[in-house]
Amino acid sequence: GAVVSQHPSRVICKSGTSVKIECRSLDFQATTMFWYRQFPKQSLMLMATSNEGSKATYEQGVEKDKFLINHASLTLSTLTVTSAHPEDSSFYICSARSEGDGYGYTFGSGTRLTVV
Amino acid sequence: QKEVEQDPGPLSVPEGAIVSLNCTYSNSAFQYFMWYRQYSRKGPELLMYTYSSGNKEDGRFTAQVDKSSKYISLFIRDSQPSDSATYLCAAFTGGGNKLTFGTGTQLKVEL
Numbered sequence: 001g002a003v004v005s006q007h008p009s010r011v012i013c014k015s016g017t018s019v020k021i022e023c024r025s026l027d028f029q030a031t032t033m034f035w036y037r038q039f040p041k042q043s044l045m046l047m048a049t050s051n052e053g054s055k056a057t058y059e060q061g062v063e064k065d066k067f068l069i070n071h072a073s074l075t076l077s078t079l080t081v082t083s084a085h086p087e088d089s090s091f092y093i094c095s096a097r098s099e100g101d102g103y104g105y106t107f108g109s110g111t112r113l114t115v116v
Numbered sequence: 117q118k119e120v121e122q123d124p125g126p127l128s129v130p131e132g133a134i135v136s137l138n139c140t141y142s143n144s145a146f147q148y149f150m151w152y153r154q155y156s157r158k159g160p161e162l163l164m165y166t167y168s169s170g171n172k173e174d175g176r177f178t179a180q181v182d183k184s185s186k187y188i189s190l191f192i193r194d195s196q197p198s199d200s201a202t203y204l205c206a207a208f209t210g211g212g213n214k215l216t217f218g219t220g221t222q223l224k225v226e227l
Contacts, residue, residue, distance in 0.1 A: 006159070034214060043204065043219045044160070093159050095215075104150055105206075105215055107159040 002028050004096050006108025013084055013115055021079045021111045023094030029074035030096035034105070035067075038091040050077040084115040119143050122205055122218025131227055135192040139205035139218045142186065146207040146216075149181050151190045154202045154220070163203075164190065195225045 003026040013019050023033055031052045036044040048069050049057040056069035066088075068080040077096075081088055095107040122139045129135055137151075148167055152160035164179035166172050166188075172179045178191040188205055205218040 004159075041222075043217045046214055049214060091157070095159075104162045104165040106162060107152070110157070110159040112157065 002096075002104075002106040004094065004106045004108040006094055006111055008111060009109060010112045011114070013113070015085055015115055016083055018080055018082045019084055019113060021081075021092055021094075021113075023077045023079070023096070023108050025075045025096045025106075028096075030077075031074060033071060033077040033094055033096045035069060035077075035079050036093045036095065038093060038110075044093060047079075052077075081113065084113070086115045089113055089115045117142060118219075119216045120205060120207055120218040123221055124219050126222040126224060128224045128226060129195055131195060131197060131225055133195050133225070135190075135195050135199070135223060135225075137190040137192075137203050137205070137221050137223070139188045140186055141188070141207055141216075143207070143209070143216070144186075145209045147210050148208050149179070149188050150206045150215070151177075151179055151188075152204040152206060153199075154204060156201075160204055197225050197227060200224045 005024045005026050007022045033050040035047045037047050038044050046059050047062045050069045050071040052071045052074050058064045071077040091110050091112050093110040095105045097105050120141045151164040153163050154160040166179050166181050169181050169183040176193045180189040202220040202222050204220045206215045208215050
């Protein structure tokens with residue numbers, strides 16, 4: 001089946017620095033990828049929709065200047081958390097839709113970001 | 117009102133029990149329905165994918181969709197401790213549209 005690889009799985013950074021998270025579709029091409037944020041014991045909150053070759057579409061309330069998304073190829077989307085603060089600490093997950101996998105959305109394994 | 121409603125649980129069952137997980141939704145435009153399993157600190161794993169109304173079976177898992185009542189279910193037969201996880205229902209309208217998730221039900225299967 002379709003596989004989405006997300007890296008790193010865990011990252012700790014200092015307040016004020018930037019962190020980049022990568023999301024790759026390993027065996028399929030994804031024109032659209034999605035970035036989610038999840039707080040403990042809560043469901044996934046969609047942050048933005050990443051479109052290959054064009055600007056991302058952000059959900060209401062998500063700061064586009066803080067969460068920079070780049071979808072430079074059909075297999076790679078990146079999320080950069082800029083000038084991170086402790087309140088940005090969370091679990092970030094990407095997903096992509098594979099038409100060859102029953103049209104289901106496949107998720108990465110997630111990145112736990114801790115800002116100290 | 118959320119577009120997809122799901123009882124957060126927690127739900128605790130003995131090993132071997134049949135588990136029934138349910139969601140309701142309000143958007144009539146939803147055509148595709150999914151169930152995901154999420155272990156702690158991991159990304160969601162697609163379990164079942166269903167288009168429109170009907171049943172779909174895969175091993176110990178059965179997904180049901182009743183569009184007339186806007187009700188979706190996941191049944192787990194012969195539940196195992198390894199099934200202990202959070203189960204998320206999700207729906208979307210089609211194309212490249214975004215998924216809408218339920219809040220997730222935490223399931224614990226006890227020995």
